[in-house]
Amino acid sequence: MERFILDKLIAWKNSPYRKPLILKGVRQVGKTWILREFGRRCYENTAYFNFDENEEYKQFFETTKDVHRILQNLMLVSDQQITPEKTLIIFDEIQDCPKVINAMKYFCENAPQYHIACAGSFLGITLAKPSSFPVGKVNFMQIDPMTFTEFLNANGDAHLARYLDNLEVIEPIPDAFFNPLYEKLKMYYITGGMPESVLLWTEARSIDAMQEALAAIIDAYERDFAKHPNTSEFPKISMIWKSIPSQLARENKKFIYKVVKEGARAREYENALQWLVDARLVHKIYRSTAPGLPIAAYDDLSAFKIYLVDVGLLRRLAQLSPTAFGEGNRLFTEFKGALTENFVLQTLVTQFEVVPRYWSQSNPPYEVDFLIQRENDIFPIEVKSEANTSSKSLKKFKALFPDKIKLRIRFSLDNLKLDDDVLNIPLFMADQTNRLIGLALDQLKK
Numbered sequence: 001m002e003r004f005i006l007d008k009l010i011a012w013k014n015s016p017y018r019k020p021l022i023l024k025g026v027r028q029v030g031k032t033w034i035l036r037e038f039g040r041r042c043y044e045n046t047a048y049f050n051f052d053e054n055e056e057y058k059q060f061f062e063t064t065k066d067v068h069r070i071l072q073n074l075m076l077v078s079d080q081q082i083t084p085e086k087t088l089i090i091f092d093e094i095q096d097c098p099k100v101i102n103a104m105k106y107f108c109e110n111a112p113q114y115h116i117a118c119a120g121s122f123l124g125i126t127l128a129k130p131s132s133f134p135v136g137k138v139n140f141m142q143i144d145p146m147t148f149t150e151f152l153n154a155n156g157d158a159h160l161a162r163y164l165d166n167l168e169v170i171e172p173i174p175d176a177f178f179n180p181l182y183e184k185l186k187m188y189y190i191t192g193g194m195p196e197s198v199l200l201w202t203e204a205r206s207i208d209a210m211q212e213a214l215a216a217i218i219d220a221y222e223r224d225f226a227k228h229p230n231t232s233e234f235p236k237i238s239m240i241w242k243s244i245p246s247q248l249a250r251e252n253k254k255f256i257y258k259v260v261k262e263g264a265r266a267r268e269y270e271n272a273l274q275w276l277v278d279a280r281l282v283h284k285i286y287r288s289t290a291p292g293l294p295i296a297a298y299d300d301l302s303a304f305k306i307y308l309v310d311v312g313l314l315r316r317l318a319q320l321s322p323t324a325f326g327e328g329n330r331l332f333t334e335f336k337g338a339l340t341e342n343f344v345l346q347t348l349v350t351q352f353e354v355v356p357r358y359w360s361q362s363n364p365p366y367e368v369d370f371l372i373q374r375e376n377d378i379f380p381i382e383v384k385s386e387a388n389t390s391s392k393s394l395k396k397f398k399a400l401f402p403d404k405i406k407l408r409i410r411f412s413l414d415n416l417k418l419d420d421d422v423l424n425i426p427l428f429m430a431d432q433t434n435r436l437i438g439l440a441l442d443q444l445k446k
Contacts, residue, residue, distance in 0.1 A: 145193030192312015236272035248338035337385035
């Protein structure tokens with residue numbers, strides 16, 4: 001399966017400022033696979049060391065800080081050749097060996113000719129509490145679940161992905177492309193972007209195996225909750241996690257602690273929620289009071305929404321059956337369009353450096369689902385799970401902030417079009433948002 005992060009890894013390999021790399025990502029998102037594939041494609045050989053499978057390797061880092069001695073010991077014990085510049089050294093499950101994390105400082109300073117990539121969950125690395133984290137001595141890279149475009153490529157629909165990539169004009173998409181893309185997106189809502197789930201569908205075409213894989217991933221995450229250093233937080237983390245479908249099923253998706261447990265207060269549960277955010281299992285989106293820069297300066301820290309890391313995991317956690325695939329638009333509209341909002345947020349997070357926000361007012365009620373910062377501009381986004389929908393909140397937002405909004409964006413099942421300053425993006429083109437905004441802004445200037 002092609003992962004776009006491979007291009008970033010190649011750029012890291014060729015950078016004159018390259019440092020040891022730590023690849024972050026949630027459990028089972030494909031960290032090990034992509035590093036090994038990167039090594040296979042771009043190096044003469046790969047030296048792979050897993051500190052969970054081979055605990056004895058940890059001793060080499062505990063007895064010395066001399067990186068040349070460490071590498072010599074690893075080569076001798078594993079019978080793997082390591083050549084500067086030509087070998088990719090992979091240290092996997094580094095959260096199980098904090099001394100490895102510390103050693104990255106010395107690899108950076110004393111042996112920059114070696115190419116080292118480490119894999120581990122960011123949560124695990126944090127919990128490992130290395131005695132001296134190598135600040136400024138490592139490069140970080142984030143790997144997220146597979147995008148819809150990556151899903152298309154894996155599913156044998158690369159021609160559809162190429163068509164979307166090559167669009168250079170904002171104009172309606174012909175039915176010959178629109179209809180199959182609409183159907184493929186429904187399938188992506190079911191599988192999500194976790195590689196194992198995608199693989200079991202695209203290669204084995206097994207719904208049952210895909211369902212079991214997602215359930216196993218969720219179960220693994222829930223077992224990880226028990227790793228919290230404060231055991232009293234474990235049940236709170238679990239309750240928040242299981243409440244997410246209920247939170248998103250509400251008309252107003254603002255996170256409410258009382259949905260977790262009757263009488264729950266923020267101060268009792270905020271640490272547990274932050275644990276999930278730090279683990280990147282959930283995305284926390286704050287309410288913004290105005291479209292100003294920097295966007296964080298306008299955060300209302302008392303109001304936020306929570307989304308899951310992956311739309312397929314959300315569907316499985318909510319126990320929505322894959323049979324909904326055959327029921328028209330049900331997957332898009334189910335529990336107040338929560339899957340659709342989660343999908344859009346999931347793709348926005350990968351395209352824009354700044355985490356999206358949302359905007360709302362109570363009297364009268366209006367809500368813009370997301371605000372994104374692109375360069376030095378703020379763009380309001382409304383997400384609709386059907387076609388032919390009005391955008392009252394977008395109109396209100398423009399009326400309140402007329403001088404700050406160059407373009408308004410709506411995701412829906414309508415076709416691609418630009419009506420005045422409203423860009424309608426079909427949901428299956430969410431991966432193209434950044435590029436489409438650029439095309440729309442150019443078109444508005446003409």
